[in-house]
Amino acid sequence: MSSAPDFLILNHVSKIYRRSQGFLERLKKADASGTKAVSDVSLTVRHGETMGLVGESGCGKSTLARLVSGLMEPTAGEIAFRRDAAGRTPRLQMIFQDPYSSLNGRWTIEDIVAEPIRVHRLRQGRAAIRARVDELLTQVGLSPADAEKYPQEFSGGQRQRICIARALAGEPEFLILDEPTSALDVSVQAQILNLLRDLQKNLSLTSLFITHNLSVVRIMADRIGVMYLGELVEEAPSEELFRRPHHPYTRLLIDAAPDMDIGDRSLHPIAGELPNPAFPPRGCRFHTRCPFAGDVCRTTAPPQKTTEAGGMFRCHLDLDLSNASANMPASKAKTA
Ligand SMILES: Nc1ncnc2c1ncn2[C@@H]1O[C@H](COP(=O)(O)OP(=O)(O)OP(=O)(O)O)[C@@H](O)[C@H]1O
Numbered sequence: 001m002s003s004a005p006d007f008l009i010l011n012h013v014s015k016i017y018r019r020s021q022g023f024l025e026r027l028k029k030a031d032a033s034g035t036k037a038v039s040d041v042s043l044t045v046r047h048g049e050t051m052g053l054v055g056e057s058g059c060g061k062s063t064l065a066r067l068v069s070g071l072m073e074p075t076a077g078e079i080a081f082r083r084d085a086a087g088r089t090p091r092l093q094m095i096f097q098d099p100y101s102s103l104n105g106r107w108t109i110e111d112i113v114a115e116p117i118r119v120h121r122l123r124q125g126r127a128a129i130r131a132r133v134d135e136l137l138t139q140v141g142l143s144p145a146d147a148e149k150y151p152q153e154f155s156g157g158q159r160q161r162i163c164i165a166r167a168l169a170g171e172p173e174f175l176i177l178d179e180p181t182s183a184l185d186v187s188v189q190a191q192i193l194n195l196l197r198d199l200q201k202n203l204s205l206t207s208l209f210i211t212h213n214l215s216v217v218r219i220m221a222d223r224i225g226v227m228y229l230g231e232l233v234e235e236a237p238s239e240e241l242f243r244r245p246h247h248p249y250t251r252l253l254i255d256a257a258p259d260m261d262i263g264d265r266s267l268h269p270i271a272g273e274l275p276n277p278a279f280p281p282r283g284c285r286f287h288t289r290c291p292f293a294g295d296v297c298r299t300t301a302p303p304q305k306t307t308e309a310g311g312m313f314r315c316h317l318d319l320d321l322s323n324a325s326a327n328m329p330a331s332k333a334k335t336a
Pocket residue numbers: 017035036037055056057058059060061062063064212277278
């Protein structure tokens with residue numbers, strides 16, 4: 001386990017999106033509390049570490065990212081960053097999925113990348129700012145000559161490089177990456193992931209990396225948290241999570257992940273539908289799709305268990321999922 005100091009701590013964080021109910025919903029006795037997008041999530045990110053967050057669409061990953069970034073307040077729980085001697089929280093930047101909509105088409109690349117430098121007063125004077133823009137463009141694999149151009153003159157991968165340069169321009173200590181390669185072609189995806197990995201190493205950034213694709217997060221993250229219907233169901237050092245997953249959902253995500261080495265593009269879907277997060281199943285939220293679910297899973301929320309490798313999981317069962325696919329309930333359940 002890393003001995004680095006704690007950088008970010010989430011303590012029993014929840015977020016409910018309230019909504020007004022229609023007449024029919026009241027008749028059906030629908031849950032008035034709204035969508036529980038994030039439910040009682042506790043997590044620690046250490047200094048210099050990349051924490052990956054993975055789960056299917058709708059599991060609450062982006063909501064968690066927005067809570068951590070301060071764009072939204074949690075309904076319950078606390079989010080605390082390590083502060084420096086002056087009591088300041090770390091400078092934070094975000095990189096989003098869609099490099100098309102996140103760049104202003106009327107601004108030149110120079111204006112876009114220079115904006116955080118100006119806002120945070122990181123360089124003084126036009127020449128110094130321009131020199132820094134050139135340096136950043138080079139760092140992300142673009143050319144200083146690109147500074148004069150506009151976003152629409154670039155491909156998706158190049159636009160994501162511009163977004164990365166803009167994020168780095170703010171000299172962040174903490175980076176939130178929300179599906180930064182999901183909108184890109186698979187070959188471009190690999191280039192951007194390589195770039196991000198090099199930057200992480202060279203700039204020793206602490207980051208939260210969000211994706212629905214376990215293959216991607218495996219390349220990027222030191223630790224991985226797996227979310228299902230708003231809950232963190234497993235969390236472990238990356239290699240450990242792949243070597244010995246403890247939660248059936250993690251096993252299914254591993255089986256669903258495309259093989260990045262052979263340029264596989266397809267994420268094989270997981271059987272069964274994700275239930276509506278406004279009405280999560282009783283007991284273990286995953287029981288409706290779990291090939292191992294027993295009676296206790298249908299009635300009682302699973303306890304949180306810790307592993308020898310410094311991970312945690314929430315499952316009533318203690319399954320050996322290291323090899324067998326969870327689609328085939330051949331795994332040995334030691335306890336039920
Ligand atoms: N502003 C909102 N108002 C109401 N419900 C919302 C809002 N944003 C998200 N939700 C709901 O909260 C749940 C979690 O959404 P969230 O976007 O956090 O998940 P996600 O795992 O990031 O999925 P995706 O990858 O599709 O963005 C979903 O059921 C979603 O419909």
